[in-house]
Amino acid sequence: MFKGKARAYTNIALIKYWGKKNEALILPMNNSLSLTLDAFYTETEVIFSDSYIADEFYLDDTLQDEKATKKVSQFLDLFRKEAGISLKASVISQNFVPTAAGLASSASGLAALAGACNTALKLGLDDLSLSRFARRGSGSACRSIFGGFVEWEKGHDDLSSYAKPVPSDSFEDDLAMVFILINDQKKEVSSRNGMRRTVETSSFYQGWLDSVEGDLYQLKQAIKTKDFQLLGETMERNGLKMHGTTLAAQPPFTYWSPDSLKAMDAVRQLRKQGIPCYFTMDAGPNVKVLVENSHLSEVQETFTKLFSKEQVITAHAGPGIAIIE
Numbered sequence: 487m488f489k490g491k492a493r494a495y496t497n498i499a500l501i502k503y504w505g506k507k508n509e510a511l512i513l514p515m516n517n518s519l520s521l522t523l524d525a526f527y528t529e530t531e532v533i534f535s536d537s538y539i540a541d542e543f544y545l546d547d548t549l550q551d552e553k554a555t556k557k558v559s560q561f562l563d564l565f566r567k568e569a570g571i572s573l574k575a576s577v578i579s580q581n582f583v584p585t586a587a588g589l590a591s592s593a594s595g596l597a598a599l600a601g602a603c604n605t606a607l608k609l610g611l612d613d614l615s616l617s618r619f620a621r622r623g624s625g626s627a628c629r630s631i632f633g634g635f636v637e638w639e640k641g642h643d644d645l646s647s648y649a650k651p652v653p654s655d656s657f658e659d660d661l662a663m664v665f666i667l668i669n670d671q672k673k674e675v676s677s678r679n680g681m682r683r684t685v686e687t688s689s690f691y692q693g694w695l696d697s698v699e700g701d702l703y704q705l706k707q708a709i710k711t712k713d714f715q716l717l718g719e720t721m722e723r724n725g726l727k728m729h730g731t732t733l734a735a736q737p738p739f740t741y742w743s744p745d746s747l748k749a750m751d752a753v754r755q756l757r758k759q760g761i762p763c764y765f766t767m768d769a770g771p772n773v774k775v776l777v778e779n780s781h782l783s784e785v786q787e788t789f790t791k792l793f794s795k796e797q798v799i800t801a802h803a804g805p806g807i808a809i810i811e
């Protein structure tokens with residue numbers, strides 16, 4: 487029996503990963519850059535044993551269906567191949583996110599599972615290799631191996647596509663990200679399907695590709711010079727561009743809901759009042775507001791008034807993956 491357990495934190499991209507150039511290997515079209523956060527994380531235990539006849543996957547104490555288990559099985563196969571074993575496994579995963587947050591946890595989930603497998607099978611993978619493995623589970627998971635600011639190098643093959651920390655002289659410690667949890671009833675388009683549809687059909691996608699490198703350069707400059715305004719403006723612009731591409735897809739779609747627009751507008755109003763803060767969004771209606779700690783209370787106050795206390799969650803920069811057992 488081989489057993490391992492790890493914890494990984496979620497990350498939010500400031501420069502988005504949007505589109506794959508290789509679906510099987512999850513090689514992205516562009517580099518992305520994220521901030522790992524402390525408020526949401528996943529703890530995952532994996533046990534490989536000859537007493538199991540099939541892989542099983544428990545998420546938050548609930549046995550998962552065939553579809554979810556298959557995804558985990560395929561991911562486990564990568565590690566079984568690396569270790570040269572064929573043992574089946576039990577995966578027990580706990581998401582530490584507020585209930586009904588509507589937050590995707592695939593990044594922290596698959597990063598934690600990668601760390602647990604590495605420990606269980608004593609593979610001795612270093613963090614860069616672990617990042618490559620995590621990438622195969624869910625692209626953004628490769629960034630959750632590291633804490634703070636993290637860049638995912640798109641690379642050109644399995645070996646060259648991984649994330650690495652971005653030197654920042656602890657700039658991230660000055661920052662907070664306020665999550666506005668917006669639950670809408672709409673059936674969402676998964677990030678996987680959304681990306682595919684956009685790459686294949688959106689006439690705006692080339693515009694995304696043409697400008698994302700420039701955005702990345704600016705954002706890295708902002709980190710280097712600890713320029714919060716440049717950081718926020720670049721993040722906000724990049725996120726809006728990503729969401730713009732979905733409007734020209736066929737069929738068109740959007741992740742925005744009326745409450746997302748309400749939150750974006752509130753951010754703009756706060757700026758007009760002299761409070762520097764900026765928003766970004768991912769493949770869902772939640773809005774994330776980046777602010778310096780010095781202005782955090784004003785942002786929290788505004789959003790708890792506009793929404794409810796339960797819908798506003800504050801995160802700070804978080805650490806990289808941790809092995810628990």
Ligand code: PMV
Pocket residue numbers: 498499501502503504518590592593624625626627677678767768769
């Ligand atoms: O790794 P995935 O399949 O969950 O895709 C993440 C896509 C975005 O959240 C929209 C952007 C990003 O870089 O995290």
